[in-house]
Structures are given as C-alpha cells and as structure tokens.
Amino acid sequence: MRQSSGSSAATSVGKAPAASGDLIISARDLRFRWPAGDCDTIAIGKLEIRAGERVFIEGPSGSGKTTLLNLLAAVLQADAGDLTVLGHDLTRIASTRRDQFRSDHIGFVFQSFNLLPYLSLIDNVLLACRFSQERRARIVARGTTPAAEAARLLARLGLDDPAMAGRGVHQLSTGQQQRVAVARALIGSPELVICDEPTSALDTAAQGAFLNLLEAEIRDAGATLVFVSHDRSLAGRFDRSIDLAAINHAAGDGL
C-alpha cells in the first residue's frame, strides 16, 4: 500500500510522457463523419486537456460524445484535422498500433455492464493487462504482480470481501460493478482514464460514493480524467467543465 497521495501524482507513473500541465489531448479542426452519414458528427475547432486535469465534458445524447470518445481512444480515425493524444498523432497512427495504444495508455469505464460475466472479479480487472505488455511492465517495475495489484485496487475500492471473490460478477450490485470497472481502468497506471456516463446507472447516494472513490484513485494514480455525462449537476466536482454542444459545431445538425 502506498502511504502518500497527491504529491506522488506526477512521479508515480514511471513512464508518463507528460509532466503535470503538459497537453495530453490536443485537437484542432477535428472532423468526423460516419460512413453512412450525410453530415459530420464531430466538428471541433479546438480542444485541449492538460496532464493531471480532471475534466468534465457535458454532453447530452446526440451531442456526439460517444463518437468523440471513440476518436480519443483511437477506435475511430478522424476524417480531417489534428488529434494528438499523449504525444501520439491519432490521425496518422497505423491501424495495427491503435488498439495497442488504447490498451497501454487509456482506461475505460462505461455506463454499465462493464464486466465479462464469465470472468471472476480479479480476472475482469486483469483483462486490461492481458492485452498490454506495457501495463504489466509498469506493475512489475513497482515490484509487484498483476494479480497482487488487482487485489490491492479492489481492496482500495472496498471490494475485498472474501465472499465476493467466489461469486460471479453478475451477483454484484451495479455500484460494485462500476467500482470493478474503475479498478480495471486504473490497473497498470494508464495516463488517461475516460469515463462514459459511469454514474447514470447509480442512485444518488451511490453516485456520490462512487465519485469520491474515483476522484481519490485518479489523484493517487496521477492520471488524467475525462468524465463525460449529461448530468450537469456533477460538473462542480471537477477541475474544469467543457460543454460539448458548445465546442462541437456539428452537434444537432445531423439530427
């Protein structure tokens, strides 16, 4: 267990390419259109997010937020403009490198049902290490093993009840499932964590508890957080808030 937090934010990630304050996401004149679409889904003039920032992106449905996240994660490739994430030019990255990039540098938390039903709690967390040599290397460099690290993260998120380990993940509550997803996103210290409406399946009390845990873990890991939600009331908890509808000029045009 690490004793300190906060001060270790910038140094705990061994290979972090960006010091606190450096641009971690930089987009210019980004355009994307679905192959079947007759207009752009994304048309963003400028978007900048700095390392260590915890950014809230407010996006009602139809604002193109899922498309934006897919662009940031290099699942989709922009049609025009520049997009640099963690120093990687995602408009030019080779298609074979895209999935590796995502698996090494980005942790994801979806709205719900984040877990594979046929894997145990620990295996669901370790899934993120299966596809990333780099995440495994970062864990080993800190003198521990992926399994021990997964157990540590689950314990920190309050999921170390031994009875829980034996049960199938579908027996967990939604809040517990979301916390497992956070552990998976954080294992191996990716520089960027993207959460796509992670609290909208939770009730208000669970939302608060979840956000507290998430904030603490992100700060402790020294990661950058991009948190997308349609729920404006959450914005106050973050360093900065961006209204996607305001910066995405294509939003609404296609609907």
Added chain:
Amino acid sequence: MNAPLLTLAVKSLLNRRATVLLTMAAIAFSVALLLGVEKVRVGAQQSFANTISGTDLIVGARSGSIQLLLYSVFRIGDATNDISWESYQDIQAWKDVDWTVPISLGDSHRGYRVVGTTEEFFTRYRYGRRQALTFEAGRALDDLYDTVIGADVAAELGYSIGQKIVLAHGAGALELRKHDDKPFIITGILARTGTPVDRSVHVSLEGIEAIHIDWQDGRAPRLGQAVSAAEARTRDLQPRRVTAVLVGLKSRLAAFTVQRRINTYKDEALLAILPGVALQQLWDAIGGLEKALLAISVMVVITGLLGMVAVSLGALNERRREMAILRSVGARPIHIFALLVLESGVLATAGALVGTALLYAGLFVAQPLVLSSFGFHLPVAWPSAWEAVLLGLVLVAGLLSGAIPAALAYRRSLSDGMAIRI
C-alpha cells in the same frame, strides 16, 4: 496472446454451459456415427473379402460369376446347372491342379443349407488370413450318415454332438419333403469363422447320394420303392454330379491359364472364377450402400456443425457488449475473430473427442453382438490413418464454420468500436 484468448474462449463456453453442452453432444454423436459407419464399412469389407482364401479357382456350370460365387460360397440362390462327375475328375487330374474339393448343394435343414462335400473340405477351406477350419467339438465326417455343423447352426438350434437331425429336400424353409427315413448324426461342430460356413450343415457326397437313392426327378419314393438307411449303405453311392468345385493350384501363376482352359472346356459349359476378383465385383455391386451410409453420416456431421454455427450466430447479438468491453481494453478486431474461431475449435475438438470415446464404448459393447448376429469381426483398434484424417477434417470444418460468426463479429467490432448498441 493465444493462451489468454484460449482461456477466455473456454471460460466463455463454460459460461453458456447448457447450449454449449447440447451443441457439443450433437457434434459428438455425429462424429461417433461417422466413425462408426466407417468402422462397420471397413470391418464388413474385410470380413467379406476374407470369406474365402487359399482357393485359387471356383468352378461351376456356366452362369454369371457373381451368381456362382453367391451359391458356392455364400449359400445364396441356387445353381442353374451342375458339373458332371467326369468333368470334375478330368480337371482334378490336370497337372497344374493341386487339389479339388467338390460341393453338392440342394438340400437344407431348418433353413440352413446342406453342403455335400469330401473330407478335404475341412482341411482345404481357408478364410481370413488363410485360417483353417477348426472343430469346436467332435470330429470330421467319417460315417455315411455323419454330419458336421457350423457354429451358428449349433448355437441357434441348440444342437450338440450325437444329436440326430433330418435333412429336407430343397432349400425352402417350409420343408415339405423331408429325408426323414435317413437321419444324420452330428459328429462335429465347427468353431466360429464369421463366414457362411457357420450357417452350413456339412455331409459327405455319398450321404447326399444315399438320401436321394430312392428319389426320382425330385419326387419322394413311392410306396414299396423306398430304400432303408441300412440298405442304402450297400448300394452304389458314387456321385454322378456336383454343384461346384473349389480348386487349389500348384502355382497361382497358372490361375489364368487354368481358368481359360475351364471356360473353354469342350465337353461341358463350365465357368471358373477367381474368388478374389469375384468378391471384389460383388462388393462393388453392393458397395453403393456403404457409400450412401458414409455420405449420410457426413451430412449428419455437417448438420451438427451447422447447429454450432446457428447457436454461435444467435449468441452474437447478446455478446456485443462483451466484444465492446474487449475492444475497450485493447483487443484488436482480429482478437475478436480469433476468440470466436477458438470457441468453435474448442467445441469441435471436444465433440470429436467425446464422439470418439462414445464410439469405442459402443464398439466394446457391440463387438460380440455384431460377431454373433452378423458374423463379422469389428476390430477395436486405434483409429486408422483414414479415421484420423476424418477426425482432422471434422476439426478443420469446425474451425471453418467457426469463421462464419467470427467474421461477422469482426466486421461488427470494426464498425461498433466500443459503442455498445443493443
């Protein structure tokens, strides 16, 4: 990255136990059927080809070669004509001829054919890999009214040494006309051979003459003309005709020469066949059935695999979220493809293994039954090279059919990315 994917595939399959087990069972049964049909086919063909060996030529009256084979070896159907004793003796004296065993057919006992022959039949007749006939009990023919019965006759009719049996005229099961005035005593029971010998009742040629001595033109003797069994012993019992002759040559090289000489025999219209060739012809004639069986079992395997594809495709929609999660942690579309192909591969492999186990379990149970009811030996041996090829083909077909849902999932994971669309 293969081992983790394989683990994922196995765990994913275990998660869907019920459908997966049913699918696997369908493949297992189809594989067991395929291999079983193949085993029976090979076993039947070998057993068939081994019905008679060591005999170089079979000679009969001129007819079709398959017909001659059927009545002389398989005791099926009737001869249209006989061979005269003079021709038989002439051929016996040819310098290329090593030995001859005459066969006289036409009578029966409770549905089993009676074979009139000589002592030499029991030493010259060979089956399988030149195996000789052996006696389960008793001895060969000695007295005029002695008979040696095959294993099936003894087993099915419950006969034992010393019992008296009555022969019937003709081959009909109704036995309207019996030679009940001259009963025979069972002196020998042959060990099982898996050939028609098991279903034959053997008597001497003279015995055949004796029971017909007072018969005329196939009619039972009139009152007052009957000759008693004891009286028949004093009569001339020299056979005048035989139905067929098994011929052994001094050198097999002479087979074609002797065959031609018999087929062009001047005094009588005769036919000589090479048993191996005729057996092959007959097998080819009835072999369509075995091919049909094989084709059907291949269809059943395809049906099993199609079931697997259907189940896999059906599950694909509800697994979209699973694919999106895998993509979010860095799985490439090719990983998704490989995962689904691996699942089918694991399923097909499990099906093939269980099916093979089922087959061998079935073989152990069926082997004695098949030997007793169909008279052929089903070998319980390791899979032959051809059977291994069949198993390999099932696995390849399993992987290929797994590629169908895998390709679909691949395309979807390209277009869906991490978006979970349900």
